[in-house]
Amino acid sequence: MKAFTTHEGIVAPLDMANVDTDMIIPKQFLKSIKRTGFGPYLFDELRYLDKGEPDMDCSNRPLNKDFVLNQPEYRDASILIARQNFGCGSSREHAPWALEDFGMRVMIAPSFADIFFNNCFKNGLLPIELSEETVDRLFTAVRSNSGYQLKVDLDAQTITTPEGETISFEVDAFRKHCLLNGLDDIALTLEDADAIRAFEAEHRQRAPWLFAG
């Protein structure tokens, strides 16, 4: 997994609540058996005026000019701010894959759906929860300053605004550790293989029917 230490980038404002994973990456793209190449189809139904199909060449598709990521100042955005309950709905990890493939590294919202939140960390993306009020302030700042950038420091758990303000954020210690070091969860868990085996033996005694089939 890609490590995440610090990141500085352009912020795109997606002023919507309850952005669901169907919206982030529509189902027709879930037919792929790979985990890369989803970037061009990120937010497909909002981004393009025609209907997207897997493997389609997106360079000539008609764009929805009103959609934030199509506006010239946000095309290279790598930080996305949105409203509450971002990433709700389907568990598809294709959603963080698409965000990552597009070039996003940080998502900021007042709240995230659980599964999506979790999936982000497995893919080098950092979801940050800030208060509704702070998110609101960021929306205003982004809209009134073209090319607005934020600097995110995961180790220090801070976001620095161009005005020099520092906003701190919470992150779970274990997830932070994995993200900072780009650690593979599976390798980490397998360090506990003995504990798993011991548990399994006990579990088998307690509930033998679970091991009968």
Added chain:
Amino acid sequence: MAGKTLYDKLWEQHLVKQRPDGTALIYIDRQLIHEVTSPQAFEGLRLAGRKPWRVEANIATPDHNVPTTTAERSAGLAGIADNVSRIQIQTLDDNCDELGITEFKIDDRRQGIVHVVGPEQGATLPGQTIVCGDSHTSTHGALGALAHGIGTSEVEHVMATQCLLAKKMKNMLVRVDGQLRRGVTAKDMILAIIGKIGTAGGTGYAIEFGGEAVRALSMEGRMTVCNMAIEAGARAGMIAVDEKTIEYCKGRPMAPKGELWEQAATAWRDLVSDDDAVFDKTVVLDAADIAPQVTWGSSPELVGAITDRIPEPAEEKDPTRRKSLERALEYMGLEGGQPIKNIPVEKVFIGSCTNSRIEDLRAAADVVKGHKVSDKIKLAMVVPGSGLVQEQAEAEGLHEVFTEAGFEWREPGCSMCLAMNADKLEPGEHCASTSNRNFEGRQGFGGRSHLVSPAMAAAAAIAGRFIDIREMGES
């Protein structure tokens, strides 16, 4: 010391290791696998040179992409017209064959929607921890299990380690007191709950559904309720074990037999929250207040009783919510103040892991019997949840009730629930759907989904618009 909730018990029984920072390793008893969220996990396993920790804990079936017309299905895998879908299903077959994972393949009559197949086969049982790369895994919590959806990286993690890295969730009790009125079903109950707590109301919680009305539900009804826990924001929904649960599991192909059965059943009877258990949050509804529900927006929380009008966005004070309402109504082609009963319907879909079990099909057939699908309806379809549900329904003659009325009777799969195969809505079409998500484009680009119970969907097919099922019986 306060007693334990059902969730506390299930968590403790599977806790391998607690880390000081709050994350834990949880042992997983059962992993369900389907074709869409697994290929990248299998590939990851292979690339790292890893093997599954316990092959027998996994069970697979293709469901999301399978065609549902009999013509296309009769030629099995080779008959799938869509190349990309065929490759994905082929990939699942190859992966399962290579690793020795039990799979109910496309031409096996036990194939079906993974959340219908699990309980039906006794592959998912009370007291288990169950995961699947699919958010509706919460369904299996109806058996008194800890079941939740995970992402593809986690699918790979569980395959490789038989464990999941998790943090304990908080406990929420949703209690539905009293009795449901006639014509009101489990689906209406869960839609009303979501309407009350919102799509993020359960975020960070494991929800236990309890109360007299929940206890009175059949196992199928309980599965419908737990299925949509995720639509209330909760990864896991669950219902305490009782004699109904045990009776349901008895004799299923993969359920324990003989002495093991007795031992299991005894252990399962303890899978209830203690009387003095403390929940972090409790929500109470009165079953008698619940009317048949219809969603009118593009989120499951935008729901009302069939007798309601669509709310006026202008009356909403919160600006973010007002904007969402406006956007939802624009997408749905509806207006604030409009009676829900006047919403036109062009397509009807009875199916999905929420409502495609035998009881759902019986409820719909009951309404349809002796009627014809309205000529305003372009397509009305019934898609059984599994090959075995289909077989049972056909044995009861339900397929004839549907086809005589003008419904299409299809082969099992996810079908129009997410429209990954050929079954989908056209832009602008309104659909009465028994599925669980009405997000923009969910059932087809530009499609407009209204979530309802099987009986309400059947009634809409006959009337050509939404009607109150409670009035239908009286006319």
